[in-house]
Amino acid sequence: MSHQQAHTNYMDTCAECGSATERVTTTVDYELEGLSITVKNVPASVCPSCGEKYIPGAVGIAIHRQVRKFVTAAHENSVTEGHVTLTAEHNDEQAQYTTA
Numbered sequence: 001m002s003h004q005q006a007h008t009n010y011m012d013t014c015a016e017c018g019s020a021t022e023r024v025t026t027t028v029d030y031e032l033e034g035l036s037i038t039v040k041n042v043p044a045s046v047c048p049s050c051g052e053k054y055i056p057g058a059v060g061i062a063i064h065r066q067v068r069k070f071v072t073a074a075h076e077n078s079v080t081e082g083h084v085t086l087t088a089e090h091n092d093e094q095a096q097y098t099t100a
């Protein structure tokens, strides 16, 4: 019997310089099948010393899944190019679509 946890692994120490990181939200850009997608409000850790940014693996996977789902929906609506902005939340219903 295994316990499945939605575990978010934040990087607490910078792998580059060893400084303690800070929790922030950041913006990540994706290019996927003709669509340019900006995801805002992505939780991450950032190093105040060298600026290295770390997105927890579980967060990255969840966001990629959300982006993929959005691209599929866009294609179903014959939207195959352009730029969209999504606001990252932990459920897909919160995804926002803004035209740019």
Ligand SMILES: [Zn+2]
Pocket (backbone or CB within 6 Å): 014, 015, 016, 017, 018, 019, 047, 048, 049, 050, 051, 052
């Ligand atoms: Zn650093």
